[in-house]
Amino acid sequence: MIARLRTIAIASAVFAAFSVGVPPAEAQTPKRGGTLIVALENEPQALAPHLTTDTPTFTTVSNVYNTLVLLDEKLGIIPDLAKSWTVSPDGLVYTFEIVENAKWHDGKPLTSDDVEYSFNELISKNHPRAGTWWNNVASAKATGKYTFVFTLKAPYVPFLSVLASPLASGAFIMPKHVYEGKDPKTNAANQAPIGSGPFKFVRWQRGSHVELVRNDQYWKEGKPYLDRLVLQIMPDAAARFLAFERGEVDFLHWYIVPYDQVAKLRKDKRFQLLSRGDAAGTNGLMLMNHRHSVLKNVKVRQALAHAINRETINQRALFGEAKVARSHVSSNVAWAFTDEYDYKLDPALANKLLDEAGFPRGADGKRFPLRLFWAAGRDYEGRGAEIIKDNLRDLGIDVTVQVFDRASFTDRVFRQWEFDLAMQLFTTGPDPTFAVTARYHTKQILKVPFVNGMGYSNPEVDAIFDTEFKEADVAKRAAMWRDIQKILMHDLPALPLFELPAIHAASAKFKDVVTGPQGYIESRESAYEIK
């Protein structure tokens, strides 16, 4: 491995604003004041990032806590609490220098002790996803008041991406003095957090809203600009959108913006559509159960891939706002993505493949029946399922579409393995190691939600999965990911259907509501009102 020592200089927002020329069109000094109202689709589970992967929780607490590092638009790593960091040449030791002026909302200084406590006691022991990455860590230690060191057991290239993706890792820095000596699951701060972030917690009115106010002592100078940030809970999709149109709520994050309304919003001057990269790389897929007597035949799966019109799904189910997914990695994860192994729409070939596979049409023109499940909540998945049913009917396959509530669906597909085909969203970013590998590795055939419920196993791809994350050379690692995609697209544990676009909608009265690729869970420290 090439010896590499990387140091990243301080790039605080203030510094950047003075040193980098701001384009004239944007030359507007952010103004203080105002209230931004953000819609939440559900009540947060708790305001405790170490306990959950619940999105409304993260949409809220990202304003109250900080992470060590964050992602930029191109999924590169940028500073948050860590002003700089170095990685040792062997890729095992990560040393972080932490800002010295950060304070908790109760006035106590934030030091590397808090960082150590957060990782060793809160995140690693409680977060649902800790098991997927923490086993790479040999130790996490504060070596100075503002110096913090992670030592890994073996090289793990995606490590910084993990730390920069709190939804995947829970990696917010939390106050040691508040959590120490108490049960981290029942601490009162889980409902009333004391953070270091741009906004301070005021109240959580159950069922209604969470209210935050500006932290005047925020360590990023000048920020935030808003006086208040309110996160209002609005469970009904149609009513929520009406409230947005009426201006009662100012921001809808991407997956609660109804796709059938995007075109209308695009034309309306009162609103703006925002997109600043996408770290999640969310793909909609059709999972295929490899235990099924017919679907276990790879030719059958390939026939389905040739027969399903994914462009129609994009046009009719997603109103043309999405992109056809051409691989198991999203095109947003640009360095790893390849569309080379995609399937062409070719119903004739599909028919031929099914004949070859030993499933000729019967006297009535039919070959075999299949069940396709989806979970209520994402209407586009339902419309997609109907289009698939239509496409496969032409192939002589009788598809029964069945809808369940989310809990029953998850139970059936991922715990009972009682399905043939199923509509499911999988994230594929920001790094495919922790987003993609977990779905298709043989050791992930577990009765656990959102892993390899398909029962797909190929030792060849497992072997690459097991080594690629040690490869520090980006070009070499990308080549390994091309090999992975080649195998996955040939074997088709799931058929990629569409890439969901991360389009957020905001009132035109505000600027910089979204600044990065995790717009739905990012802090609103840069947002300001224009008047």
Add this chain to the structure above:
Amino acid sequence: MPTKSLLIYVGGRLLQAVPIMFVIILINFALIHAAPGDPVDILIGGADATPEYIEGLRREFGLDQPLWQQFVTYISKIVQFDLGYSLRYREPVLSLILGRMPATLLLMGTALFFSSLIGILLGVFAARRPYSVGDYTATFVSLAGYSMPVFWLGQIMLVIFALHLAWFPTQGMYSLRAPSQGFGRILDVAHHLVLPAITYSFYHLALIYRLTRIKMQEVLALDFITTARAKGVAEGRVVYRHALRNAILPVVTVIGLNFGFMLAGSVLTETVFAWPGMGRLLYEAVGARDYPVLMGLFTVLSVMVICANVITDVVYALVDPRVVYR
């Protein structure tokens, strides 16, 4: 009506409720656990948690115990008024429910009060002029309201009165952009209350209206009414003192029942209008398979139905002197 015998009667009824409650809890417990789905799946959300982590959660919440043992634990806690701990929110169920109760009581209380009042008045009005234009109009409007599903009616109300006319806010219980204090806050809540209350009222109004109209028509045709009129009693007094008092008994029963069922009725209304009440809590708990919250809400619901029944009986005695409790 002697107060003492009434008290004994109410006490007896409440005692009877204890075995009923036990059976209700048993049935609820069985039904809730028979539904497919696992609360742990919802808790870990979109994450690919390890099996060890999932087992840990099971142990923490006692979900690894045999079902009968979970039931015994639940019952032994409930007799101490401990409704357990929410899996989703990691908070005591009782405090979650009590926190949401005022919003539901306000919404449903307002809706039921006004719809009962208006329903009875309309019913009396229609019964006095049966088959008139007014009668047909009232019947048509109330039946239309009754037949429209609450979530649909709610959306239509929002589109007309919130989006186009902009008379009322769409979501929630308070204005969050500029919070008000004191009297302004009361007005603010009232302003937010109008649309959800009207939406829910329609359903209830139709029931009360139809029932009152039929009963009033029956009673107005009876001999004692003719006698009263013949005696020269004023028409208003005949209708409201003589007839309505006789016709209202079954109406009181229905109103009482609806108070008991207000939690069930509030689910859709509260969801559409983002009203922070118990109905939404129920809706969320179903989606998350949050067993303790579901059990707690159903238990509270059962208590409400039983109490509503007892109160209805007491009200009976107040409006009808013939009813005597022994």
